[in-house]
Amino acid sequence: MILVNNPGDWGHIYAPLEHSVWNGCTPTDLIFPFFLFIVGVSIVYAMETKAAVVSNHPKIIWGALRRSVILIIISLITQLLFHPGFAHLRFPGVLQRIAVVYFICTIIYLKTSQKTRDWLIVILLIGYYVVLNFVPVPDTGHASLEPAANIGAWLDRTVFTTNHLWSESHTWDPEGLLGTLPAIVTGLIGIRVGSWLKRKDRDDNVKVSWLLTYGVLAIVTGLIWGLFFPINKALWTSSYVLYAGGWAIVGLGICYWLIDVQGYKKWASPFVAFGVNALPAYILSNYIPHYLNKLKFGGATIYQTLYAPYFSPFNASVASAVVLVLLIWLLMWILYLRKIIIKV
Structure with a gap:
């Protein structure tokens, strides 16, 4: 959902990463x-x-x-x-x-x-x-x-x-x-x-x-x-x-x-890092993009500076989302390695 909720450009999203408009799945x-x-x-x-x-x-x-x-x-x-x-x-x-x-x-x-x-x-x-x-x-x-x-x-x-x-x-x-x-x-x-x-x-x-x-x-x-x-x-x-x-x-x-x-357990460790701290990951997926989008480089946003010039519109949009997923995963991985679990 972090990937889905944070495309670089809402006008360019691959179909599998969108919700159905109404009926369908x-x-x-x-x-x-x-x-x-x-x-x-x-x-x-x-x-x-x-x-x-x-x-x-x-x-x-x-x-x-x-x-x-x-x-x-x-x-x-x-x-x-x-x-x-x-x-x-x-x-x-x-x-x-x-x-x-x-x-x-x-x-x-x-x-x-x-x-x-x-x-x-x-x-x-x-x-x-x-x-x-x-x-x-x-x-x-x-x-x-x-x-x-x-x-x-x-x-x-x-x-x-x-x-x-x-x-x-x-x-x-x-x-x-x-x-x-x-x-x-x-x-x-x-x-x-x-x-x-x-x-x-x-x-x-x-x-x-x-x-x-x-x-x-x-x-x-x-x-x-x-x-x-x-x-x-x-x-x-x-x-x-x-x-x-x-x-x-x-x-x-x-x-x-x-x-x-x-x-076969080792391959699942990256997903476990997300799973044990699902709530903070979800919350950060709201906060981090909000504040990153406020950063400007010569009047341009991070998306306009790092992604849009180098990829097609659809690939630029998904690349921005993937980087955000990796960024939040890195934070969750650090918590996971330190055995810190934030829950209610």
Whole structure:
């Protein structure tokens, strides 16, 4: 996402590094659900032992709430530093959705069985499909899947008002309230997979085989459902949940086989440096470009000086983004070598 969010020139971006305009799914559209998926997996690994003792639950829940609130505050403060004032402060957002999904999935994991969670996945996905496709939107009197006309956009305008939404028209938000419900399913799928990986009664090769099988089935099911309920990240449609979740399961299955089963670990170290300090990396990806763009050399920006004269427009744009990724990675690598982990 650091690469995607910081091109040198927003007018020249390679297609795989852009979000879909509306329906459809690019590689970029998979990153956010992958993160929510791995949040679900991590809940199992972080909480399984403590969750077995019911008396630990209040402490775990309060800890999850504290982390969630801090994430939301960090997001809002970051906005205010760049755009002072509350008049147009965006209330929904990426960190906000991660915080809410993490908190709700934590409670569901602690207080329900896996069978109940499986039923929740089915109920939420089908229920979301019914709501978006058949419940009339109060503004128009009919259901819609268009950006500003769907019932999720109406709910966000009603709750947050148009001054506090993301889109340029201030009529809808890709991280809105209603779309958080299927996003929770993405986290629950991660919990399902994390619980499977933690099982002691299954051989590693069996685990990998089933992960790849279920992942492919989810992808195919998502594609089929997408024929009449389009795959759409902004709406976080049920078909998108299954399609993106399937790729997440396949990706994790391959990584698990390479790293844990086959023992090929050294190649992953650069990615681990990002992973253990994901939050500071994400925050720095907002701050560093903001201040670098203020630097001028003879009246020209860094991009105009170092990249634009030497590459084609598209390559100059992606080269600038790649250098930023490497710069932030270097900072994370230093923290990693010093065993410094910044978390909430």
